[in-house]
Amino acid sequence: MRNVATEAIVTGGGKRRFRGSPRNPYQGRERPWLHTQRRxxxxxxxxxxxxxxxxxxxxxxxxxxxxxxxxxxxxxxxxxxxxxxxxNFERLLSDEIFKLTVFNTFFYLVIQVPIMLVLAMILANLLNDPKLKFKAFWRTVIFLPCAVSLVSYSLVFRTMFATDGFVNDTLMALGLMDEPTNWLGEGWTARFVLIIGLLWRWTGYNMIFFLAALQNVDYSTIEAARVDGASSLKTFWFVTVPQLKPMIVLTAIMSINGTLQLFDESWSLTNGGPAYQSMSMSHYLYELSFLKNPNVGYGAAISYVILIMVAVLAFIQMKVGDKRD
Incomplete structure (x- = not known):
């Protein structure tokens, strides 16, 4: 007996359909715009x-x-x-002020960035201790400087490091100095004041990144190290730090790029003084482009030199830090 539901008949135009099956008005048509993946x-x-x-x-x-x-x-x-x-690029080779700003910027980078990242890691490790009380309070206090207005903290630092400021008074009271130091009026001391300002402002910011990374550290590896008799320092250095490597690379790249483009502290804290001794490359670029008889063409050349420096250092860090198989 024939199965009527599956009997095939030939219709007009030579097309074949099955009796008993519902007619599909979209049969044979493609509607790619309705495909889920394409949507x-x-x-x-x-x-x-x-x-x-x-x-x-x-x-x-x-x-x-x-x-x-x-x-x-x-x-x-x-x-x-x-x-x-x-x-313009040829002129850079004979510009003594530009050479000085390059030296200043790399001096800040070499001194400030390693100290800042080490402090940030140590603080993050201490604040990640489950036994620590008032963790939220301490985290907020350490992170707060990066949220403070740049102008406000620059005024505070200029007042603290003034000739008759808090720093000189304290050091003289402790017998560490016989007479006040003109911190912002001498080249090397002005550079160190700027470094202190950078450390105060950005250490807590990087600490937050390390705190986030510590949440992904396998705690069983730390317990195993302690069971084996490793001290807290060895556990931190040989167990925790290797697991923080991706975050160390990330924060190092961000910090180096930020330092090479440093402008705010140089402008507000020391104003590049005295006599360009603490001025950064970006600060010099700004002065050339918008102040003192602007020369935007030469300023653009300096901006591309800064871009090349940032790109080269970021590339080197990525190659050195990325050891994935």
Whole structure:
């Protein structure tokens, strides 16, 4: 006996369908825009395109314009192509002030960044102790400096390190100095005041990153080290620190990039003084571009030198720090 539900008949036009099966009006048609995966892709692009356009308009296009600008000379808006084109970059080699600002910036980087990251790791490890009381309070207190207004803390530091300020009075009262030191009026002392300000402001910020990373550390490895008789210092150095390596690389890259582009503290805390002795590269770039007979072409050349330094150091850190198989 024939199964009517599955009997095939030939209809007009030579198309074949099965009797008893419902007619599908969309049979043979493709509707790719309704496909789930493609809808997700379109939704993703809908979110990405506006952000990508904003980044292109606000970042990449100005970077290209600055590159063209670095090959031009002139004052204000009266610019012309340099002869030769690399004239601004050639001028950098004989600019003693620029060389001084490069030295200052790398001095801050070499001294401040390692101290800051070590302090941040130590503080994060101490504040991650489950037996510590008032952990939220201590974390807030240490993190708070990076939320303080730059102008406010600069005024406080300038007052503290003034000739008749708190620091001189305290050191003289303890017998460590016979006479006041002009902290902001001498080159080396002004640099160290700026480093102290950077440490005070940004150590707590990096501490938060290490605290977050410590939440992913396998606590069983720490317990195993303690059972084996390892001291707290050895446990921290040989067990905890290796597991923090990805976060160490991240914070090091951010800190080095931030120091190479340092502007705020140089401008507000020491004003680059005395006589450019504490001025950073970005501060010098700002003065050339917007103050003292602006030369935007030469300033653009300096900005590209800073960009190259940041890119090279970030690349080296990524190669040294990334040891994944």
């Amino acid at each position: 997700w892709n379109l939704t993703g692009w809908a979110f990405l395109i506006p952000a990508a356009l904003l980044i292109a308009v606000m970042s990449f296009i100005p970077m290209i314009q600055a590159l063209f600008l670095s090959f031009q000379t002139g004052r204000g808006s009266r610019l012309s192509w340099a002869d030769p084109l690399w004239l």
